[in-house]
Amino acid sequence: VSEAYRGAGVDLDANARAVELIRTIAAGASTPDVVGGVGGFAGAYRLEGGRLLVAGTDGVGTKTEIARLTGRYDTIGIDLVAMSVDDVVCTGARPLFFLDTVVAGRVVPDRVAEIVSGVAEGCRRAQCALLGGETAEHPGVMDPDAFDLTGFCVGLVEEADMLGPDRVGEGDVLVGLPSSGLHANGFSLVRKVLLDRYDLGDVPPELSRTLADELLRPCEIYAPLIVELAARGLLHAAAHITGGGIPENVPRAIPSDLRADVDWGSWDLPPIFGLVQEAAGATDDDMRATFNMGIGMVLVVGEDDVDAVIAEVPGARAVGHVHARS
Amino acid sequence: VSEAYRGAGVDLDANARAVELIRTIAAGASTPDVVGGVGGFAGAYRLEGGRLLVAGTDGVGTKTEIARLTGRYDTIGIDLVAMSVDDVVCTGARPLFFLDTVVAGRVVPDRVAEIVSGVAEGCRRAQCALLGGETAEHPGVMDPDAFDLTGFCVGLVEEADMLGPDRVGEGDVLVGLPSSGLHANGFSLVRKVLLDRYDLGDVPPELSRTLADELLRPCEIYAPLIVELAARGLLHAAAHITGGGIPENVPRAIPSDLRADVDWGSWDLPPIFGLVQEAAGATDDDMRATFNMGIGMVLVVGEDDVDAVIAEVPGARAVGHVHARS
Numbered sequence: 137v138s139e140a141y142r143g144a145g146v147d148l149d150a151n152a153r154a155v156e157l158i159r160t161i162a163a164g165a166s167t168p169d170v171v172g173g174v175g176g177f178a179g180a181y182r183l184e185g186g187r188l189l190v191a192g193t194d195g196v197g198t199k200t201e202i203a204r205l206t207g208r209y210d211t212i213g214i215d216l217v218a219m220s221v222d223d224v225v226c227t228g229a230r231p232l233f234f235l236d237t238v239v240a241g242r243v244v245p246d247r248v249a250e251i252v253s254g255v256a257e258g259c260r261r262a263q264c265a266l267l268g269g270e271t272a273e274h275p276g277v278m279d280p281d282a283f284d285l286t287g288f289c290v291g292l293v294e295e296a297d298m299l300g301p302d303r304v305g306e307g308d309v310l311v312g313l314p315s316s317g318l319h320a321n322g323f324s325l326v327r328k329v330l331l332d333r334y335d336l337g338d339v340p341p342e343l344s345r346t347l348a349d350e351l352l353r354p355c356e357i358y359a360p361l362i363v364e365l366a367a368r369g370l371l372h373a374a375a376h377i378t379g380g381g382i383p384e385n386v387p388r389a390i391p392s393d394l395r396a397d398v399d400w401g402s403w404d405l406p407p408i409f410g411l412v413q414e415a416a417g418a419t420d421d422d423m424r425a426t427f428n429m430g431i432g433m434v435l436v437v438g439e440d441d442v443d444a445v446i447a448e449v450p451g452a453r454a455v456g457h458v459h460a461r462s
Numbered sequence: 463v464s465e466a467y468r469g470a471g472v473d474l475d476a477n478a479r480a481v482e483l484i485r486t487i488a489a490g491a492s493t494p495d496v497v498g499g500v501g502g503f504a505g506a507y508r509l510e511g512g513r514l515l516v517a518g519t520d521g522v523g524t525k526t527e528i529a530r531l532t533g534r535y536d537t538i539g540i541d542l543v544a545m546s547v548d549d550v551v552c553t554g555a556r557p558l559f560f561l562d563t564v565v566a567g568r569v570v571p572d573r574v575a576e577i578v579s580g581v582a583e584g585c586r587r588a589q590c591a592l593l594g595g596e597t598a599e600h601p602g603v604m605d606p607d608a609f610d611l612t613g614f615c616v617g618l619v620e621e622a623d624m625l626g627p628d629r630v631g632e633g634d635v636l637v638g639l640p641s642s643g644l645h646a647n648g649f650s651l652v653r654k655v656l657l658d659r660y661d662l663g664d665v666p667p668e669l670s671r672t673l674a675d676e677l678l679r680p681c682e683i684y685a686p687l688i689v690e691l692a693a694r695g696l697l698h699a700a701a702h703i704t705g706g707g708i709p710e711n712v713p714r715a716i717p718s719d720l721r722a723d724v725d726w727g728s729w730d731l732p733p734i735f736g737l738v739q740e741a742a743g744a745t746d747d748d749m750r751a752t753f754n755m756g757i758g759m760v761l762v763v764g765e766d767d768v769d770a771v772i773a774e775v776p777g778a779r780a781v782g783h784v785h786a787r788s
Contacts (some may be wrong), residue, residue: 145601150569154597157575165582165592170556179594183618189515193596193614198603232495233507235519237612243476249483256491266491266674268505270519271480274610275471275650277524282603286521286563286612292509324601381622 140418141426145327148380148425161275171295171351177226177376177388180298188298190229190291194219194378195284196320196371201327202351204281206336211354212285213254214261215320218355219378220289221262224434225362226374226389228299229291233267234259241278251285256447261357264289276379301391303372304458309442310386312398312455313361315432317353317408322381322426326351329415342407350408358433361449365435370445372434377428384425386434390458398456406430431455466744468753469750470651474706474751497621503552503702504617514624516555516617520545520704521610521657522646528652528677530607532662537680538611539580540587541646545704546615546683547588548759551644551688552700552715554625555617560585563612567604568691571599577611580680590615617778626774627700627717630784635768636712636722638781639687641758643679643734647705648752652677655741668733676734687775691761696771700764703754710751714759714783726780732756757781 140183141148142235160337171180171188178192203212213236221231236255244309248271259266278284318326334340336348343350358376373389375382388398400420409430413423422431436458437445467474497506497514504518522541529538539562547557562575562581574597585592604610644652660666662674669676684702691697699715701708712722726746735756739749749755762784763771772778 145568146571146599150571151599153571154569154574157571158578158595158597161575161578161582162592162595165585167559167591170578170593178558179561181591181593182615189558189616191559191561191593191614191616193563193594193612195563195565195596195598197598198600198775201603211549232515233505233517234495235505235517235614237519237521239521239610239612242471243480245476245479245483248480249487252484252487256487259491265493265496265507266488267496267507267517268519269484269488271477271484272521273472273477273650274524276556276653277527277610278604284565284600284603286565288517288561288614290507290515290616292518310570324599327602345523369476417729454787 140416140422141301141325144328177223180227183265188293188294188295190224190227190293191289192220192223192284193288194223195286198323199320200283200285202323204283206348206352208352209250211254211352213251214258214354216255216285216287217262218357219320220287221264221357221359222376224289224291225359226299226376227293228297228366229239229293230363231262231264231289231291231359233265233290235267236269238271238283239274240283240330241274242280259358261369262359270396299366299371299373301373301389304394304436305389305438306394306426306458306460307434308372308436308458309454310398310456311435311437311442311445311452312403312431313358313433313435313449314451315430316356317350317406319355319428319432321428325416325426326412333415340411342411342432356432365445365448370437371435372438372439375434377432377434381424381427381429381432382434389436393461395459395461398458402455403430403453464698466742466748467651470654472650493541503549506553512621514619516550516553516619516622517615518546518549519612519614521612524649524653525646526609526611527649530609532674532678534678535576536760537580537678539577540584540680542581542611542613543584543588543781544615544683545646547590547683547685548735549700550615550617551623551685553619554623554692555619556689557588557590557615557617557685559563559591559616561614562595563592564597565600566609566746567600567608569599572786581749584683597616598693623692625697625699626694627699627715628717630720630762632720632784632786633765634698634762634784635765635780636724636782637761637763637768637771637778638729639684639759639761639775640777641754641756642682643676643732645681645754645758651742651752652738655738659741666737668737680756691774696767697761698764703758707750707753708760709756715762719787721785721787722782722786728781729756729779
C-alpha cells in the first residue's frame, strides 16, 4: 500500500477491507443468472440465448476538483464515460449504453450542461448511447461549487466470445496502450502534492503545457479499438489500468497459476508521473500502485498476434510476458 | 416551484433548466437502438428479438445525513435500491440486476459493509441481483463522515408488454399504493426545518416513534408486486412518486391529451407530512410538489380491473381518474 497515498488521506487498506466485507454481503444477493469469475472488471448477467450483459460503475474520483478550480467542466464527462466503458470492454463486451449521475452542492444549469456535454462526447468516442441520467442538488452536505459524478455502462457479449483469464496461457505477451496522462486515478494525492507547489496556470519545466491542461487531459477511451481487436480474435484478455495501477489490475486478467512479468523499462515514463513522484517523495512501488505510469490499458495477446496488434495501434508496445509461477 | 424548498437551498428552477439543457445535449449522443417516449422514468434500449433493456439511475439525496447523524447505516441501501428499481418497473420491465457506488470522505470498512448489507437486502426485496459496485474515498472534498450513494438498475421487458401512456385511456383509474413515510425525497427541506426543532431521539407528539425511526424508514419496494400485476395484464401504466411528487410524476404516465385528476382527500395524510408542513410553513401545493404525501406509487388501471388490483394490495385505494383535457 502506498504510504504517499495514505498521507493524502486515502486509506487503501481500509478500501481493501471494505471490498472483502462487501464480497461476502453481495454474495447473499446474487441470483443464478449472475456469472462469476469474469475477471473483476465488471459484473456479468446471463440472458437467454448464450449472451451476457456486462455492467460496470465508476466515478472520476476527485479529478472533479481540478474542473472546479479551473472552471473547465467540458471534459470531465469524457473521463466519466472512460472509467466505466473501458472496464466493461475488458470482458470483450460491446458497450451498448451509459447513464450518469451528477450531484452538486448547488445546481448551476450551464455548468451541469457543460459536464453532460463531456459525457455525450465520451459516449460518441465509446460508440455507445447516452441512455439517461440524473441531476441532484445536495445543499449543506457538499460545498456549493463541489460536485461528484458517477457513471454506469452496460455491454453485451456472446458467452463464447468473452475475454478473460481462461483464455490466457504461458508465453502470452502483455501489450501496453499509451494513456493520456493521469486519467482519473490518484487525484487526492496529486492535489495534495502539486497544488501546494504550483498554480494550475504554471507550466512546470518538466511539462510542455500548463498544469491545468495536463491534469485535465481526458482519459483515452479504448473501447472501440478493443471491440474491433476482439472481433478479429486478436485478444485473450484485457486489463484497464485504474486504481491500484498495473500491479493490481493486470493480475485480474491472468489465471492464478500464471504470473505477469512487466518490464518497467520498456516504455518512457510521461513527465507528469516524474513530477508527482518528486513532489510526493514517493517510491517507484508507491507510484506504480497508484498511477497508470503511461499505460492505460494492457492487452494480453498470443505471441503470434503481437505484431498484428502493435501494427494496428499507434504507440502500442510489448511491456511484458505471462510466465508460469515458479 | 416550492418556496419552502428553495429556502432549504434546493433550487428546483435551476434543476428544471439543467434538465432542459441536458435533454438537447443527450440527444446528440443517442443511437438508433434507443427507444424514445417511454414515459420518463427510465431509458430503454432495443435488443434483438423484440425485447428492451430498461435502465435507471438515482440516489437517495441527503437522507444519507440522517444515517450519518444517527450512526444507523443498515437501511439506507434499501432506499437506494428502491429509488432505481421502482423507476424501472414503471415501464413494465422486470428488474434483472443492480449496481451501487458508495463515495465517502473516509472509508470506514464496517460502515460501508452496513450500507451494502442494506443494498443487498433491497435487492432481495426487489428480487434482482446485486451485480457489482464500487467504493471510493474522496478526502478533502467531503467531510470525513459524509457519504453519498448512487444506484443503477437494469430491467428487461418485451416491447409488446411495455407499460406507459400509450395504454392509458379516458376513464382509467389512479390507484395509489401506500408509502412508508418520506421515502428518499425532500430531505434537504426536512433536515432544515425539523433538525433545528427536534432531536432525532425525540418522539414528537404527532408521531408514534422517534424522529430518527420515522426519517429512516426505508422506502417501500413495489417492484415484485408491479411485475406480477403487469404479468396478469392488470396495469396500463405506473408512476413512481419521487422528486416533484404526484403533480410531476403522474403526468409522465398519462398521454398529453389526457389529464389526471387526483382526489387529494381520498387518503389519510400520514402524520410526518403534517409535521414537516407545519415546521416549514409550507402551502399544500408546496408539500405536494416535494413529497409523496403518503402515496409511493400510482398505478393507472382500467375501470374493470380496479377491484382486482385493490383486492391484491393491502392499503391500495382509488385516488383519482383520467379525464379528457377540457
